[in-house]
Amino acid sequence: MKTLCWLLRREFWEHRAILIAPLITAAVLLVGTLTQVIIKPAQDPTISATKLAELAVFFATCYALPFFIVNGFVALFYLMDSLYGERKDRSVLFWRSLPVSDTAAVSAKLITALVVAPCLAALTAAATMPLITPIFKVAFASEHYSVLPLMWNASNYANAVVLWFYATVVGVFWFFPVCAWFLAVSAWAPKNPFLWGLVPPGALFVVEKLVRGTSWVGDQISNRIDGWLPLAFNVNAAGRGGDVNVDQRHMMIPNNILDWIDPRPLLASPGLWLGIAVGLLLVFLAVQGRRYRTEA
Amino acid sequence: MNPPNEIDGTSAAPVIEARGLVKTYGTTKALDQVDLSIGPGRIVGLIGPNGAGKTTALKAILGLAPYEGALRVLGLNPYTERARLMQEVCFIADVAVMPRWLKVRDAVDFVAGVHPRFNRARAEEFLAKTEIRSGARVKQLSKGMVTQLHLALVMAIDARLLVLDEPTLGLDIIYRKRFYDTLLNDYFVNEDSTEQPRTILVTTHQVEEIENILTDVIFIARGKIVLDLPMERISERFTQLVVGADRLNDALACGPIHKHETLGRHVLYFENADRKRLATLGELHTPGLADLFFAKLDGGAGL
Numbered sequence: 001m002k003t004l005c006w007l008l009r010r011e012f013w014e015h016r017a018i019l020i021a022p023l024i025t026a027a028v029l030l031v032g033t034l035t036q037v038i039i040k041p042a043q044d045p046t047i048s049a050t051k052l053a054e055l056a057v058f059f060a061t062c063y064a065l066p067f068f069i070v071n072g073f074v075a076l077f078y079l080m081d082s083l084y085g086e087r088k089d090r091s092v093l094f095w096r097s098l099p100v101s102d103t104a105a106v107s108a109k110l111i112t113a114l115v116v117a118p119c120l121a122a123l124t125a126a127a128t129m130p131l132i133t134p135i136f137k138v139a140f141a142s143e144h145y146s147v148l149p150l151m152w153n154a155s156n157y158a159n160a161v162v163l164w165f166y167a168t169v170v171g172v173f174w175f176f177p178v179c180a181w182f183l184a185v186s187a188w189a190p191k192n193p194f195l196w197g198l199v200p201p202g203a204l205f206v207v208e209k210l211v212r213g214t215s216w217v218g219d220q221i222s223n224r225i226d227g228w229l230p231l232a233f234n235v236n237a238a239g240r241g242g243d244v245n246v247d248q249r250h251m252m253i254p255n256n257i258l259d260w261i262d263p264r265p266l267l268a269s270p271g272l273w274l275g276i277a278v279g280l281l282l283v284f285l286a287v288q289g290r291r292y293r294t295e296a
Numbered sequence: 297m298n299p300p301n302e303i304d305g306t307s308a309a310p311v312i313e314a315r316g317l318v319k320t321y322g323t324t325k326a327l328d329q330v331d332l333s334i335g336p337g338r339i340v341g342l343i344g345p346n347g348a349g350k351t352t353a354l355k356a357i358l359g360l361a362p363y364e365g366a367l368r369v370l371g372l373n374p375y376t377e378r379a380r381l382m383q384e385v386c387f388i389a390d391v392a393v394m395p396r397w398l399k400v401r402d403a404v405d406f407v408a409g410v411h412p413r414f415n416r417a418r419a420e421e422f423l424a425k426t427e428i429r430s431g432a433r434v435k436q437l438s439k440g441m442v443t444q445l446h447l448a449l450v451m452a453i454d455a456r457l458l459v460l461d462e463p464t465l466g467l468d469i470i471y472r473k474r475f476y477d478t479l480l481n482d483y484f485v486n487e488d489s490t491e492q493p494r495t496i497l498v499t500t501h502q503v504e505e506i507e508n509i510l511t512d513v514i515f516i517a518r519g520k521i522v523l524d525l526p527m528e529r530i531s532e533r534f535t536q537l538v539v540g541a542d543r544l545n546d547a548l549a550c551g552p553i554h555k556h557e558t559l560g561r562h563v564l565y566f567e568n569a570d571r572k573r574l575a576t577l578g579e580l581h582t583p584g585l586a587d588l589f590f591a592k593l594d595g596g597a598g599l
Contacts, residue, residue, distance in 0.1 A: 002409065002410075003409070003410045005409075006405075006406055006409035006410050007410075009406070009409075010402075010406055013397070013398065013399070013402050014395070014397055014398075086395070089393075089395065089396065090389070090393045091393055091394065091395035091396075092393075093360070093387075093389035093393040094389070094393045094394050094395065094446075095395075096358075096359075096360060096378070096382075097358075097382060097386060097387045097388075097389070098382055098407065098410050098411055099379050099380065099381075099382040099383040099410065099411060099412070100379060100382075100410050101378075101379035102378075102379075104379075291375075291378075292361075292362065294355070294360050294361065
């Protein structure tokens with residue numbers, strides 16, 4: 001356990017992007033929102049209060065989305081480089097001269113990509129959203145939009161954060177085989193892990209399309225990217241709202257966006273469990289690669 | 297389960313024991329039926345030309361590559377039990393394998409964190425004697441400093457076996473000298489530890505610079521062990537004869553293993569020869585390792 005902590009710290013020393021990327025994302029979002037304030041948003045007076053309420057919830061929930069997307073790319077680059085990079089600069093000989101098993105070393109990289117990086121992304125989102133809130137309040141201070149600041153309240157904020165961490169936890173399991181694939185490629189690729197990691201699935205997709213006219217491979221890939229959303233979130237729950245009085249207007253808003261959380265369909269889906277099985281196999285291959293290949 | 301041999305404190309058991317070690321790359325045999333036995337407390341030089349199998353042998357010993365044959369290092373199978381083995385074995389593969397992005401301070405922290413036998417104070421004491429700043433990254437250090445850093449880390453580990461593969465490659469002469477001085481004074485002769493004597497296995501091209509520190513020498517060529525001898529037995533087994541042209545034929549009749557000519561005089565090498573007889577022909581010397589290496593590996597060429 002102590003060793004694992006040191007291994008995680010070591011990953012962080014090497015790949016600062018894990019922290020820097022979410023900070024940059026936050027900065028871009030802040031600057032973007034500020035610019036929106038200066039250039040007053042075109043306000044549509046016909047927009048309904050319900051719509052506004054939904055928008056507010058939507059904004060609060062989706063604020064973390066850019067962080068997660070950026071994190072996906074960071075994790076991709078990180079994993080591709082991890083085992084390949086240490087072979088390329090031969091530092092693997094230094095790391096392997098220490099009493100740390102290859103399984104522990106590979107696990108630390110996997111945990112960094114699947115747990116540490118997305119958690120940092122979600123935490124940065126959670127920490128910076130309160131900074132954006134006042135800007136929104138200024139931007140939408142006019143009468144028609146006055147409902148927005150009200151929606152943007154502490155409880156929505158807290159709920160959104162809970163939702164992000166739920167998504168993070170689900171992502172750990174759903175994206176496990178993807179990360180394991182990139183890790184295995186990084187462990188075995190003779191050179192250029194990017195080509196080895198991305199070309200074979202891409203080529204399979206093209207060949208299948210050309211030869212059989214079907215796109216099973218393509219479906220699998222796109223399912224792995226966003227197929228978990230409808231399985232892990234019951235978005236229909238958003239419609240179940242309560243009657244709330246805001247500014248003398250009655251409107252329907254979801255009582256609680258946490259109603260969206262429903263992991264049961266996900267847990268019942270074969271895709272999750274098959275993915276985990278494939279992922280374990282790929283991790284095993286990655287560990288064997290770390291053990292067997294010391295040169296790039 | 298059999299207890300590993302560290303249990304018996306006398307530790308007459310060899311530190312490295314190989315029987316019929318084979319490693320093939322495609323059709324080339326990098327190691328061909330290698331038998332080795334290295335006892336505790338020895339400083340062994342593994343010497344051979346490029347591609348002779350030195351690094352392959354070390355890789356097998358360090359669990360960095362799979363192999364065929366029987367190999368035990370400190371009673372462990374290095375390939376399957378590498379992580380455990382590395383508690384007792386240190387190695388410097390060669391210079392410049394320290395990751396470039398690593399900070400000196402972090403390197404010390406990390407090794408202290410994962411290595412149960414790492415003595416942090418000792419590493420810091422060693423580093424304090426150098427010009428290495430603890431906030432520097434490896435990429436900011438000179439080649440010599442990187443080796444010093446690596447050495448500082450390795451010296452602070454209370455290991456039973458230290459393996460050095462071309463440790464001074466690319467270093468200038470001052471660093472090389474200092475490297476081996478440090479190795480001997482701070483590592484091999486360590487008063488404050490241990491029950492177990494330390495063993496060092498070193499490979500290098502620069503035969504001369506390790507000649508005086510070795511207790512044993514192993515020559516390897518084309519994947520086979522050509523010579524495996526304690527240093528003190530070299531003088532009884534090998535003889536160098538410097539002879540003038542007039543006595544050359546007499547000397548050749550004694551069956552030298554190698555001959556070369558310098559400045560009109562002939563230098564002949566003999567193995568297990570009758571020294572009394574040779575003494576009547578010319579000057580006798582004990583060959584240096586470099587000469588011996590050349591004589592053994594160049595074989596009968598020149599005869």
